[in-house]
Amino acid sequence: MKLSRFARLVCLLIAGIMLAACQRHDEAAPWQLTDISGHMPDLSFRLTDDQGKAVTAADYHGKVTLLYFGYTHCPDVCPLTLAHLHVVMQRLGNLADGARILFVSVDPSRDTPEALHAYANAFDPRVVGLTGAPSDIESLTKRYRAAFSREPDKSGGSYDVSHSSGIYIFDANGHARLLATPEDSQDKLIHDLHLLLSPGGAT
Known part of the structure; x- marks a missing residue:
């Protein structure tokens, strides 16, 4: 699929974040993904989950969270990424x-809680669909330097949404720790998540 100018800019933005966050790797560095500790704010949001319940980041305190922006009508990267993460969880x-x-919809006009629930559960029971007011979603994407844009309508009124594809990983205290991409191998994700999820976690 040919990338639009917006999509190319998004790719450059993600690359810039990764380069800025990268630290010099040595034998003591535990991470295989990009370390963003200190480069991104703590997890914070107020949205609606796929059960129709108002939730905040505090509701996931004590869990390692993977934040991903997408939408249920996404033709390619979203289903592939969620399937990828499902295998990692297994x-x-x-x-x-x-x-x-945490699968945050960038298409709240179509992604109702019911639609998100059916979509999320088709991949993994640990996926939680989140939606909310457009202003709240836009604020959250800006907080983590992500981006999205609705593409022109197609015939029949359908449309696509271009969006960045970073996977933001927060520790059990809600601190931003790692940035992954859909291209990162399962082995890298498993290695780093194992460190965060093990008793005591990684410091």
């Missing part, structure tokens, strides 16, 4: 019970 075994994947 491979983590019982440790995965300490994690939640």
Whole structure:
């Protein structure tokens, strides 16, 4: 699929974040994903979950959370990414019970809580769909330097939404720790999530 100018800018933005966050790797560095500790704010939001319940970041305190922006009508990257994360959760075994994947819709006009619930549960029980007012979603994407944009309508009134594809990983205290991309291998994700999910976690 040919990338639009917006999509190319999003890719450059994500690349810039990763370069800015990268620290010099040495033998003592535990992470295989991009370390964003100190480069991103703590997890904070006020949205509606896929059960129709108002939730905040505090509701996920004590869980390692993976924050991902997407939408249920996404034709490619969203389903592939969620399927990728499902396999990661399976491979983590019982440790995965300490994690939640927060799938924030960038298409709130179509993604009702009911639609999000059906979509999220089709991939993994640890995926939680989140939606809310457009202003709240826009504020959250800006908080983590993500981006999205509605594309022109197609015939029949359907449309796509271009969006960045970073996976933001927060520790059990809500501190931003890692940035992954859909291209990162399952082994890298499993390695770093294992560190965060193990008793005591990674400091």
